[in-house]
Amino acid sequence: MQRDFHYYATYCAAYLAGYSHEECLSICYSAQFVDWCSVTLLSKLKAPLSAATTQLQLEMMDARVDRVGLQDITRIWASFHFLPYDLYATRKRCGKKYLDKYRLICKPNGDLLVDTVELAKGKSLQAVGVAMHVLADTWAHSYFAGTPSFAINNTNYHFYEIVPDGDRFIERKVKFIHNPGTPDDFENSVYVNSLYQTSENTIMNLGHGRAGHLPDYSFMRYKYLPAWADYQEILKDNPKEYFSAFCQMVYALRYLHGDIQTFEKDTYDSEKVAPYEARIKAILIKRQGEPGASKDWKALGEELSGCTIDDFDIERYQDEYTGAEKEQKDSTFLGKFILAALSQKSMVTNRIFKSGNKLAGYSIEYKKKGFRGNRDFKGLVDQTKGGGKA
Amino acid sequence: MSSGQRIKNILIGIAIILGALILIAFPEEGIILTASILSISLFIYGIKTLIYYVTMARHMVGGRIMLYLAVVVLDLGMFTMMLTNIPKIYIVLYLVVVYAFAGVVSILRALEAKRYQAPMWKLSLISGIINVVIAILCIIFMRSTNMIVYLYCAGLIYSAIVRIVTAFRETAIVYIQ
Numbered sequence: 041m042q043r044d045f046h047y048y049a050t051y052c053a054a055y056l057a058g059y060s061h062e063e064c065l066s067i068c069y070s071a072q073f074v075d076w077c078s079v080t081l082l083s084k085l086k087a088p089l090s091a092a093t094t095q096l097q098l099e100m101m102d103a104r105v106d107r108v109g110l111q112d113i114t115r116i117w118a119s120f121h122f123l124p125y126d127l128y129a130t131r132k133r134c135g136k137k138y139l140d141k142y143r144l145i146c147k148p149n150g151d152l153l154v155d156t157v158e159l160a161k162g163k164s165l166q167a168v169g170v171a172m173h174v175l176a177d178t179w180a181h182s183y184f185a186g187t188p189s190f191a192i193n194n195t196n197y198h199f200y201e202i203v204p205d206g207d208r209f210i211e212r213k214v215k216f217i218h219n220p221g222t223p224d225d226f227e228n229s230v231y232v233n234s235l236y237q238t239s240e241n242t243i244m245n246l247g248h249g250r251a252g253h254l255p256d257y258s259f260m261r262y263k264y265l266p267a268w269a270d271y272q273e274i275l276k277d278n279p280k281e282y283f284s285a286f287c288q289m290v291y292a293l294r295y296l297h298g299d300i301q302t303f304e305k306d307t308y309d310s311e312k313v314a315p316y317e318a319r320i321k322a323i324l325i326k327r328q329g330e331p332g333a334s335k336d337w338k339a340l341g342e343e344l345s346g347c348t349i350d351d352f353d354i355e356r357y358q359d360e361y362t363g364a365e366k367e368q369k370d371s372t373f374l375g376k377f378i379l380a381a382l383s384q385k386s387m388v389t390n391r392i393f394k395s396g397n398k399l400a401g402y403s404i405e406y407k408k409k410g411f412r413g414n415r416d417f418k419g420l421v422d423q424t425k426g427g428g429k430a
Numbered sequence: 431m432s433s434g435q436r437i438k439n440i441l442i443g444i445a446i447i448l449g450a451l452i453l454i455a456f457p458e459e460g461i462i463l464t465a466s467i468l469s470i471s472l473f474i475y476g477i478k479t480l481i482y483y484v485t486m487a488r489h490m491v492g493g494r495i496m497l498y499l500a501v502v503v504l505d506l507g508m509f510t511m512m513l514t515n516i517p518k519i520y521i522v523l524y525l526v527v528v529y530a531f532a533g534v535v536s537i538l539r540a541l542e543a544k545r546y547q548a549p550m551w552k553l554s555l556i557s558g559i560i561n562v563v564i565a566i567l568c569i570i571f572m573r574s575t576n577m578i579v580y581l582y583c584a585g586l587i588y589s590a591i592v593r594i595v596t597a598f599r600e601t602a603i604v605y606i607q
């Protein structure tokens with residue numbers, strides 16, 4: 041998913057869930073900021089580097105893929121972009137090494153989604169935004185794992201786009217190229233993907249790199265053979281799945297807003313969305329990239345609230361954070377985002393570790409052993425002790 | 431990282447540094463040793479690929495390619511191990527590719543960091559330039575056995591130091607219920 045969904049669609053969902061215009065702006069800004077909060081940006085802000093929620097392309101190229109490096113990568117991508125569906129999934133005649141990776145495959149409506157949404161309950165608007173990013177990505181990034189893996193994330197030549205042609209659909213073979221500077225060609229189904237590399241842990245095999253940006257386009261329908269699916273073809277219908285994501289976001293946001301008492305899996309607020317269903321589906325199926333998709337969602341959001349939605353500006357809250365005194369940093373917009381990110385990363389790492397899987401690293405439970413390990417998380421402990429909203 | 435893994439990494443790091451120092455002390459014999467290390471690495475890579483096929487790739491679509499790759503690499507590794515004299519040019523080429531690639535990535539990374547106004551860009555740039563300079567030195571001193579061994583050892587010592595430093599990193603993540 042891109043800015044259209046993480047920023048403007050999240051704004052629309054939050055507004056339909058009952059948040060005010062200003063609150064919606066904070067939520068959607070935080071949801072979109074997840075795609076920008078890299079180690080490079082955090083080092084510029086002199087903020088804890090462990091709060092990184094994404095990696096820039098060259099950060100990934102430069103990243104070490106030894107055990108510790110892989111754990112850093114997995115913590116970021118599994119926590120924020122490829123939430124694992126079933127940490128205890130089984131498959132016949134597979135060893136632990138394979139299962140550890142297989143269990144990180146992302147899909148909607150896993151137990152970790154409930155944990156993610158519940159973690160944001162009663163917390164800051166920034167935490168709500170982070171949770172919405174994670175929720176939305178479980179739909180877009182289904183069937184890929186947030187860890188480098190050739191055996192799980194690879195795709196092959198059997199990759200077809202399902203393109204509307206009048207009142208029917210036709211199949212068109214997708215041609216992948218590897219030049220990241222080339223824009224995707226929707227007309228001829230020529231898309232950029234990562235290089236084919238047979239090394240299990242190369243960064244080229246992280247997430248949906250081998251499928252290019254196809255999972256990120258709301259209009260895209262495609263079928264392919266995932267490396268892990270034992271030669272079973274998967275049909276991905278993004279317009280349908282993005283609509284489910286939107287309805288689930290409205291439901292989750294109503295829970296976080298306090299209108300619903302419990303958050304349950306596989307539940308969608310179709311009722312609130314119903315008056316706008318046709319309009320939303322029309323945006324979702326339109327064959328367009330950026331900025332067209334964002335423009336359409338923005339127009340819908342502004343119609344809903346009657347207010348202007350400012351475009352996403354990465355610089356907006358940086359001066360507030362860098363100019364704040366050390367003790368006040370956690371109270372700034374970005375300070376709250378950083379705490380929310382650390383909290384989500386800590387929770388997901390803990391769940392993965394507890395399942396006996398070390399791919400995201402080691403987790404130490406504060407209750408049992410006190411504070412140990414990475415000092416970047418000290419702020420989270422202080423905040424929790426102080427009873428603040430992380 | 432568990433305590434056992436930390437200790438293992440430190441010991442491997444120290445062993446690599448000691449090995450590199452021995453190579454530096456005896457560069458004439460060092461070139462033969464360097465070639466042998468590269469051959470053995472190829473052989474070990476072949477075995478690792480075979481293990482990878484059995485444990486992971488046989489479950490994946492098109493995974494049989496890894497079996498073929500393992501057999502070819504293993505064969506190549508054994509073949510090069512049996513050669514008494516590997517032409518120096520192959521070692522030089524290996525070093526040039528490794529250093530040049532690392533250098534270019536570091537420089538691109540520095541430019542990206544500079545665009546984000548992140549202070550780390552200078553360090554990345556320096557490291558990138560050093561790598562590129564080493565790659566150029568490899569080409570210039572292609573005929574000098576000693577220089578090739580020194581440059582190879584510099585890379586070994588660097589990766590050993592990174593391994594030891596990583597072993598001391600606090601990597602565990604605290605979780606608060």
